[in-house]
Amino acid sequence: MSRTRARLSRPEKDIGSPRAQELRLADASRGSVSHLTVNRVSLYLRSLRQLTGEGVSRVSSEHLSRICNLSAAQVRKDLAQFGEFGVRGVGYDVPRLEQQLARVLQLDRVHNVVIYGMGNLGTALARFPAFNGGSFQVVAGFDRDPAKIGSASSPIPVFAPQEVPRVVRETSATMAILAVPASSARAGYALLAEAGVRAVLNFAPVVLPAVAGCRVKNVDLRVPLEELAFYDQPAR
Amino acid sequence: MSRTRARLSRPEKDIGSPRAQELRLADASRGSVSHLTVNRVSLYLRSLRQLTGEGVSRVSSEHLSRICNLSAAQVRKDLAQFGEFGVRGVGYDVPRLEQQLARVLQLDRVHNVVIYGMGNLGTALARFPAFNGGSFQVVAGFDRDPAKIGSASSPIPVFAPQEVPRVVRETSATMAILAVPASSARAGYALLAEAGVRAVLNFAPVVLPAVAGCRVKNVDLRVPLEELAFYDQPAR
DNA sequence: TCATGTGAAGCAGTTCACAGCG
DNA sequence: CGCTGTGAACTGCTTCACATGA
Numbered sequence: 001m002s003r004t005r006a007r008l009s010r011p012e013k014d015i016g017s018p019r020a021q022e023l024r025l026a027d028a029s030r031g032s033v034s035h036l037t038v039n040r041v042s043l044y045l046r047s048l049r050q051l052t053g054e055g056v057s058r059v060s061s062e063h064l065s066r067i068c069n070l071s072a073a074q075v076r077k078d079l080a081q082f083g084e085f086g087v088r089g090v091g092y093d094v095p096r097l098e099q100q101l102a103r104v105l106q107l108d109r110v111h112n113v114v115i116y117g118m119g120n121l122g123t124a125l126a127r128f129p130a131f132n133g134g135s136f137q138v139v140a141g142f143d144r145d146p147a148k149i150g151s152a153s154s155p156i157p158v159f160a161p162q163e164v165p166r167v168v169r170e171t172s173a174t175m176a177i178l179a180v181p182a183s184s185a186r187a188g189y190a191l192l193a194e195a196g197v198r199a200v201l202n203f204a205p206v207v208l209p210a211v212a213g214c215r216v217k218n219v220d221l222r223v224p225l226e227e228l229a230f231y232d233q234p235a236r
Numbered sequence: 237m238s239r240t241r242a243r244l245s246r247p248e249k250d251i252g253s254p255r256a257q258e259l260r261l262a263d264a265s266r267g268s269v270s271h272l273t274v275n276r277v278s279l280y281l282r283s284l285r286q287l288t289g290e291g292v293s294r295v296s297s298e299h300l301s302r303i304c305n306l307s308a309a310q311v312r313k314d315l316a317q318f319g320e321f322g323v324r325g326v327g328y329d330v331p332r333l334e335q336q337l338a339r340v341l342q343l344d345r346v347h348n349v350v351i352y353g354m355g356n357l358g359t360a361l362a363r364f365p366a367f368n369g370g371s372f373q374v375v376a377g378f379d380r381d382p383a384k385i386g387s388a389s390s391p392i393p394v395f396a397p398q399e400v401p402r403v404v405r406e407t408s409a410t411m412a413i414l415a416v417p418a419s420s421a422r423a424g425y426a427l428l429a430e431a432g433v434r435a436v437l438n439f440a441p442v443v444l445p446a447v448a449g450c451r452v453k454n455v456d457l458r459v460p461l462e463e464l465a466f467y468d469q470p471a472r
Numbered sequence: 473t474c475a476t477g478t479g480a481a482g483c484a485g486t487t488c489a490c491a492g493c494g
Numbered sequence: 495c496g497c498t499g500t501g502a503a504c505t506g507c508t509t510c511a512c513a514t515g516a
Contacts, residue, residue, distance in 0.1 A: 035463055036485075042462045046441055050418070060497065069443045072497095073487055080499055088493045088498045106465045124360030130441070130458045135465065175464060182286070199464035205282055205366070207305045215467055217460045222366045224453045226278045227271055228411060228435035229342045229371065231451055272507075296475065308475090309509055316477055324515050325474040 037078050041101055043068045044075065048098040060091040107135035112173040114197070116188045117180035118143040118158050121203060125177055126155050139171040144184075161191065168195040178202040189216065273314050277337055279304045280311065284334040296327040343371035348409040350433070352424045353416035354379040354394050357439060361413055362391050375407040380420075397427065404431040414438040425452065 047067045051059060061075040068075070079085055079092075082104050086092045102108050113131060115122045118141040125131055126138050141158040143149065151157045159167050167173070176197045180188050185204035192200055193214035202208050205220045283303045287295060297311040304311070315321055315328075318340050322328045338344050349367060351358045354377040361367055362374050377394040379385065387393045395403050403409070412433045416424050421440035428436055429450035438444050441456045 030467055030469075033466075034485075038463050038466045039459050041466075042456070042459045043443060045462075046456070046458075061499095062497085067443070069445050071487065073489095073500095074485095076497090076499060077486080084499075086498050089496045090494070091497065104466070105462050106468060107462065111465055111468070120360055120363050124356055125457075127356050128457070131461065136461060174468060175461075199468055201461055201464060207279060207303070209305050215464060217464055219457075219460050220278070220282070221361075221364070221455075222282075223275050223278045224455050225367065225372060225411075225437055226281075226341050226343065227274050228437060228451060228453055229347055230269075230274045230277075230340070231266055232342060232347070232410060232435055233266075270507075298475080307509065309511095310507095312476060313478080313508080320477075322476050324476045326516070327475065 033081060037081060038105070040068065040070065040074070040078050041082075041105060044078070045098065045101045045105065045107070048094055048101065051094050052098060057094050058091050059094050059097075061086070064092075102135075109135070111136050111175050112139045112171050113137065113175045113177060114139060114164075114168060114171065114173045114192075115141045115156070115177045115179060116161075116164075116192060117178060117184075117204075118148050118154060119179060122177070122179035123154060125179065131177075136175070138177075139173055140167050142167075161188070164191050165195040168192070168197055173197060175199045175201070178204055178208075180204055182206045189214075269317060273317060274341070276304070276306065276310070276314050277318075277341060280314070281334060281337045281341065281343070284330055284337065287330050288334060293330050294327050295330055295333075297322070299327075338371075345371070347372050347411050348375045348407050349373065349411045349413060350375060350400075350404060350407070350409045350428075351377045351392070351413045351415060352397075352400075352428060353414060353420075353440075354384050354390055355415060358413070358415035359390060361415065367413075372411070374413075375409055376403050378403075397424070400427050401431040404428070404433055409433060411435045411437070414440055414444075416440055418442045425450075 044064060047064060048059070050067075060072075061079075062072040065072040065075045076086075079097075083100065085097050085100055099108075113136055115126055115138060118126070122141060122143075126141060130136070131138055138156055141148075141154060141156050142161050142164060143158055144161055146160070148154070149158050149160055174197065176192045176199070178185055178188050178192070178200055182205045185202060185206050185208060188204075189200055189202065189208050190211065193211045197214060199215045200208075200217070202216050202218045203221065205222065207218055208216045210216050280300060283300060284295070286303075296308075297315075298308040301308040301311045312322075315333075319336065321333050321336055335344075349372055351362055351374060354362070358377060358379075362377055366372070368374050374392055377384075377390060377392050378397050378400060379394055380397055382396070384390065385394050385396055410433065412428045412435070414421055414424050414428070414436055418441045421438060421442050421444060424440075425436055425438065425444050426447065429447045433450060435451045436444075436453070438452050438454045439457065441458065443454055444452045446452050
């Protein structure tokens with residue numbers, strides 16, 4: 001169907017485009033996609049990998065939607081934002097869609113990650129399989145406590161905070177995980193952003209306002225736990 | 237203002253209600269509140285505690301909204317769902333609002349929590365300060381691996397999965413954290429739900445469909461990391 | 473006067489329903 | 495024929511703007 005660009009502004013046929021299979025994303029600005037959609041794409045990819053493991057080679061939007069506990073229309077709408085991956089009357093090719101979604105999420109390359117704050121949570125995340133292998137690689141940690149510096153008790157080398165600029169540069173880390181107390185989170189984020197880190201996953205219980213050039217995602221683990229507490233019926 | 241019940245169905249004055257300060261929540265079904273609102277209430281509460289620590293005793297919706305990176309109208313709308321906590325022309329009383337929001341989230345009582353899966357992440361969460369003290373208390377862990385059973389290497393006593401019914405009963409645990417691989421998550425959830433656990437925070441990378449009587453919240457840590465990877469500009 | 477509380481308006485996300493196409 | 499892709503309808507969340515009341 002070769003619709004590679006400018007659907008809305010130019011409904012013309014667009015003949016002669018280089019590859020019909022090109023991701024629609026190449027032109028559509030990444031910023032125009034809702035983070036809700038992006039998060040669901042993570043689920044789809046996860047499910048596709050599971051299906052691949054089970055030897056399933058074709059899947060319908062209805063099938064995928066059941067696995068992810070969503071509506072089939074939702075799945076189709078989400079996928080359609082990035083290209084025409086399916087075959088009408090048939091469904092989606094599992095390994096093919098898997099590869100395309102990995103590309104959409106930029107998981108077809110390795111992202112080097114540093115962890116700022118090697119306490120309880122930071123150390124656990126340094127060992128976390130999902131953050132070590134495949135598309136992410138934890139390459140270094142930082143901690144203010146001199147006792148933690150070195151490579152002894154930790155799965156990764158740990159440095160002092162003032163080493164951030166050098167280590168980030170030398171490892172080409174583009175992402176960071178902030179796992180410090182609330183009081184040092186803002187300074188840590190500023191330091192990482194300054195050093196050239198482009199995205200930070202913040203586990204500290206503060207809302208960090210984004211600094212230009214360095215995206216933040218705040219993920220206080222208390223929040224989902226408190227959500228569950230809220231809905232817990234008091235009648236017992 | 238004494239509006240304790242049935243705002244929409246009965247716009248009448250409702251004189252003679254017992255306590256003007258009663259939470260609106262007592263009547264409004266908890267289920268009618270959006271989880272987005274609930275999540276923001278967690279942020280408000282966190283911020284209020286911070287303000288209390290700084291000795292601030294009054295706050296406006298505008299002030300709170302800046303701390304949480306939201307609009308002031310959003311803050312007012314959210315708070316108004318649970319009662320009339322503010323004073324017009326003045327703002328909100330910090331310790332008072334803190335107490336009322338803690339009540340809304342049911343954080344004015346202790347929730348006993350068990351952890352199912354004492355691997356890397358499970359063990360870290362067992363030590364996580366936010367889950368141990370205040371409103372949550374991790375009371376026990378479970379693991380299939382006999383080497384982990386006991387109290388030696390872990391901050392909490394660890395039992396075999398078949399002990400779930402007994403331990404949940406004896407500890408009166410109402411919440412659980414699932415920190416097992418995807419393949420055992422479904423069975424673990426079923427086991428916990430069966431034992432009387434009312435809410436489960438699932439860290440396993442599967443969407444668990446909710447079982448009656450036991451709410452689930454899925455929080456795969458890969459998802460926010462992959463979201464950041466998505467928005468990471470490939471131009472570098 | 474000033475900031476809350478709240479209808480009304482605006483916007484975003486989801487679902488519907490069917491045209492399009494293999 | 496069956497399932498995708500997609501405008502249109504719908505639902506729900508957020509923002510606006512102002513009446514309300516200390």
